[in-house]
Amino acid sequence: MGPVIEARGICKSFSIPSVRRETVREHALDFFRPRPHERLRVLEDVGFELRRGESLGIMGRNGSGKSTLLKIVAGIYAPDAGTLAVHAPLTPILELGVGWNPDLDAIDNIELLGTVMGMSLRELRTATQDILAFAELERFAHLELRHYSSGMAARLAYAVAFRAVRDVLILDEIFAVGDAGFKERCQGRYRDLHRAGHSMLLVSHEPRTIATFCKRALLLDHGRIVMDGPSAAVADRYLMLLTEAPAEHAPAAAI
Amino acid sequence: MFPNLVRLLRYRGLIQSLVARELKARYRGSVLGFFWSFFNPLFLLLIYSFVFEYVLPAKVDGLEPYALFMFCGILPWTWFASSLTESSNVLISGGNLIKKVLFPAEILPIVTVLANMAHFFLGLPILAVFLIYYRAPLGFPEILWFPVIVFVQLVFTLGCALILSALTVHFRDIRDILANILTLWFFATPIIYPMGAAPALGRRGLNMNPFTHLAVSYQEVLFYKGDFGHWKWLLALGAASLAFFLFAYFVFDRLRDTFAEEV
Ligand SMILES: Nc1ncnc2c1ncn2[C@@H]1O[C@H](COP(=O)(O)OP(=O)(O)OP(=O)(O)O)[C@@H](O)[C@H]1O
Ligand SMILES: [Mg+2]
Numbered sequence: 001m002g003p004v005i006e007a008r009g010i011c012k013s014f015s016i017p018s019v020r021r022e023t024v025r026e027h028a029l030d031f032f033r034p035r036p037h038e039r040l041r042v043l044e045d046v047g048f049e050l051r052r053g054e055s056l057g058i059m060g061r062n063g064s065g066k067s068t069l070l071k072i073v074a075g076i077y078a079p080d081a082g083t084l085a086v087h088a089p090l091t092p093i094l095e096l097g098v099g100w101n102p103d104l105d106a107i108d109n110i111e112l113l114g115t116v117m118g119m120s121l122r123e124l125r126t127a128t129q130d131i132l133a134f135a136e137l138e139r140f141a142h143l144e145l146r147h148y149s150s151g152m153a154a155r156l157a158y159a160v161a162f163r164a165v166r167d168v169l170i171l172d173e174i175f176a177v178g179d180a181g182f183k184e185r186c187q188g189r190y191r192d193l194h195r196a197g198h199s200m201l202l203v204s205h206e207p208r209t210i211a212t213f214c215k216r217a218l219l220l221d222h223g224r225i226v227m228d229g230p231s232a233a234v235a236d237r238y239l240m241l242l243t244e245a246p247a248e249h250a251p252a253a254a255i
Numbered sequence: 256m257f258p259n260l261v262r263l264l265r266y267r268g269l270i271q272s273l274v275a276r277e278l279k280a281r282y283r284g285s286v287l288g289f290f291w292s293f294f295n296p297l298f299l300l301l302i303y304s305f306v307f308e309y310v311l312p313a314k315v316d317g318l319e320p321y322a323l324f325m326f327c328g329i330l331p332w333t334w335f336a337s338s339l340t341e342s343s344n345v346l347i348s349g350g351n352l353i354k355k356v357l358f359p360a361e362i363l364p365i366v367t368v369l370a371n372m373a374h375f376f377l378g379l380p381i382l383a384v385f386l387i388y389y390r391a392p393l394g395f396p397e398i399l400w401f402p403v404i405v406f407v408q409l410v411f412t413l414g415c416a417l418i419l420s421a422l423t424v425h426f427r428d429i430r431d432i433l434a435n436i437l438t439l440w441f442f443a444t445p446i447i448y449p450m451g452a453a454p455a456l457g458r459r460g461l462n463m464n465p466f467t468h469l470a471v472s473y474q475e476v477l478f479y480k481g482d483f484g485h486w487k488w489l490l491a492l493g494a495a496s497l498a499f500f501l502f503a504y505f506v507f508d509r510l511r512d513t514f515a516e517e518v
Contacts, residue, residue, distance in 0.1 A: 014516060023428040071515070074357055078512045090357070098355045103280040115272040116356050 002087065003049040004168055004199045005073060010082035012043040012068055012223075042068050043223045046082070050168070055200040057210035057217030057231050059238040064220045066203045070094060070170055073201065088167040088199070091117065096174055097157035102146035106137060109145055110160055117164035127163050134185075135159035155182055162189050169193060169200045187213075207235035256508045259359065266362055273366045278373055296378035300326050300385060317479075318449060323389055327477045328446030328470040330382060334375035335412055335466065336437050342367045342416035343423045343430050350518035360514050361507055364416040372409060382477070392480040400483050404472045407493040411465060414500035421507045424517050446470050468492045 016038045042065045050056050060066050071077045073084065074092035099116040100109045110131050114124045132138045135155040145153055158174075190213065194200060204210050210217050210231050217234035219227035219241070227237055282291055303322035318324050342364040346353060349363045386393060423429045444466045445453070453461055461467045468488045475483050 022425070024426045024432070025428065027426065071354075076354065076357060076515045092355075092357060094355045095351070099349075099352050101276055101280050103283055104276060108276055108279065111272050112276050115269040116352065116358065118358070121268040121272060 001052045003051050004086070004088045005048075005050040005201070006083075006085040007049070007073065008047045008083045010043055010046040010069070010072060010079045010084065011041070012065075012072060012077065012079050013039040013041045016040050041223055043072070043079075046220075046223070046225055048218055048225065048228065050199055050201055052088075053194075053197050053199055054216065055194050055202060055214045057214035057234065058201065058203045058220060059205070059207075059210060059217060059234060060220035061241065065223045066220055067094065067172055069220065070172055070201065070203060074170055086168075090168045090170055091161075091165045092170040092172075093117075093161045093174060094170070094172040096154050096161065100145060100153075100157065103144060105142045105144050106132065106148075106156055107141055109156065113157060113160040114164060117161065118166070119164050131156075131159045131163050134162070134189075136182075151179065151182075158182075158186060162186070162193070165193060165198060167198060169198055171200065172203045173205060207239060211235050256505055259508055260504060263359065263361070263365075266359065269358060270362055270366055270369070273362065274369045274373065277366060277370045281370075293377060293381060296326075296330065297381045299329070300381060320389055323385055323391065324449070324474065324478050325447055326382060326385070327473050328444070330375060330378050331408060331469060331473055332441065332444070332446055332466070333378075334371050335408065335415075335469075336441070337374075338368045338371040338412050338416055339419055339433065339437065341371070342420045343433050346420045346424050346514055347427075347518050353518055354515050360511060361417060361504070364420040365413065368409070368412050368416050372405075386477060391478060393477070394482075397476050397483050400472070400476050400486065400489070403493070404469060404476065404489060407489060407496055408469050410493070410500050411469070411496040414496060414503040417500075417503040417507045421510045421514075424510070424514055440464070440466065444470050445474075449474075462488075465492055465495070 046065075046069060048056070058066050058069070068077065070092065071094065072079050073086070074090055074094070075086075076092070097113065099112055101112060104112070107128060110128050111121070111124055114127070114131075115121065119127070129138075132141055135152075135158070137152060137156055137159075140148065140152065145156075148156070190200075194213070200213075202210070202214060214231040216229065217231040218225050219234050219238055221241060227234055300322060303325055304320065307321045307325075345363045345367050346360060352358070352363065353360050419429065419433070443461070443464055445461060450458065450461065450467070450471050468485065469492070472483070472485050472489045475481075475485050
């Protein structure tokens with residue numbers, strides 16, 4: 001069987017916010033006096049493939065382009081250049097609790113989060129009790145979300161997200177949620193999904209997480225893949241990168 | 256563009272759930288919640304009635320009772336104006352949904368328009384009670400036009416909401432300009448005055464305003480005696496609105512890829 005995700009030569013750049021035109025007035029003025037467009041290159045010639053059933057880690061310093069790469073893979077950003085082939089339905093979990101409404105209770109929020117993540121209303125009707133049970137929040141099912149502790153809210157979001165996984169799971173460093181017991185069960189759930197044959201793309205800054213859950217990992221730096229290999233080696237190289245150039249914070253070259 | 260329009264059908268469940276939760280959050284689950292949705296238009300109508308019967312008795316021939324005449328136009332206008340105001344902001348305030356989750360962005364303005372349509376429907380029972388109380392000359396075949404008018408307004412409002420929400424991502428000051436445009440637009444529409452009161456030249460100008468034909472249609476069906484004579488205008492507006500909606504969707508679709516990066 002072929003890979004589920006194939007990316008070749010992906011490039012992405014953003015226009016730098018300070019020269020962005022955001023109002024009618026600015027556009028009207030610039031019509032006669034065009035300003036040079038500075039762009040920030042965030043990804044350059046990034047290619048990788050995710051094999052079926054594989055769990056692939058991605059590491060890199062802040063601003064190296066990890067989240068941008070995940071968004072391109074998920075179809076949220078369009079790449080400037082390069083090709084991307086995705087052969088299975090994806091479930092991106094880039095942030096927990098996107099779309100929830102603090103004025104509603106847990107049951108309603110499960111429906112909101114679930115439908116936003118692509119579950120059908122029928123699926124949700126049967127899944128709601130499971131989700132509450134996984135989050136251990138049955139007692140608080142009718143409490144409005146703004147009265148939840150942040151950890152409880154995150155558990156709820158996590159439980160919905162795990163339930164919504166279709167084939168390929170894309171996670172952006174959201175392992176550090178809840179107390180130790182809940183973390184344990186999340187990791188258990190993650191292993192179950194992996195064992196059940198789901199492919200995964202996992203961004204984390206935690207060398208141990210990457211080494212435990214992934215056999216193979218990528219290291220991104222300044223928008224390029226500088227290493228693609230066994231996760232333990234990548235994690236070591238990542239730690240070296242951190243100590244090598246601690247002061248340098250410029251994420252990518254401006255052109 | 257057309258595949259994307261068809262794809263929207265698959266997102267019925269999401270749209271339904273977002274509209275329902277939006278309404279629920281606004282009238283937050285309390286017993287009084289739904290009461291308020293009735294009370295607000297009722298209060299408005301009572302104020303109009305009081306002002307125009309006791310404070311400022313406006314006796315215009317054929318416009319008795321004036322408060323009811325006005326209410327027939329204000330109720331749909333509120334739906335229209337709040338839909339536009341809210342949707343001009345909706346892609347920016349819902350930025351997290353566009354940046355972090357994968358679903359078609361047009362769902363956000365659509366949900367805004369539908370939620371406001373639900374408010375409009377909640378105001379209708381009040382209107383009905385007053386129509387009956389004042390023995391408004393509701394004709395049976397005439398009233399069948401009502402859903403048609405609502406549908407035309409829905410299509411027109413969706414078109415406006417799509418264009419507005421997409422453009423505001425790139426031109427943030429549209430939000431400020433819009434408030435003024437809506438004020439101007441309100442007074443350029445025969446809502447608080449009858450179409451017949453405008454001089455001939457003004458009437459030609461009013462005819463250029465799409466909302467005129469919606470307001471006049473509501474008034475003719477609900478308020479005035481006699482047949483619904485405005486139906487040709489309504490159907491023409493319906494056809495134009497459909498074309499406008501497709502154009503708006505096209506614009507939205509072209510700008511779609513820029514939303515996640517800009518909001
Ligand atoms: N929409 C955007 N507009 C402009 N610049 C952006 C946009 N999104 C990301 N960037 C820039 O792209 C660079 C990479 O961002 P990205 O979020 O991919 O980093 P990251 O590797 O995920 O970092 P972190 O470890 O902090 O999560 C940053 O310099 C950021 O400023
Ligand atoms: Mg990131």
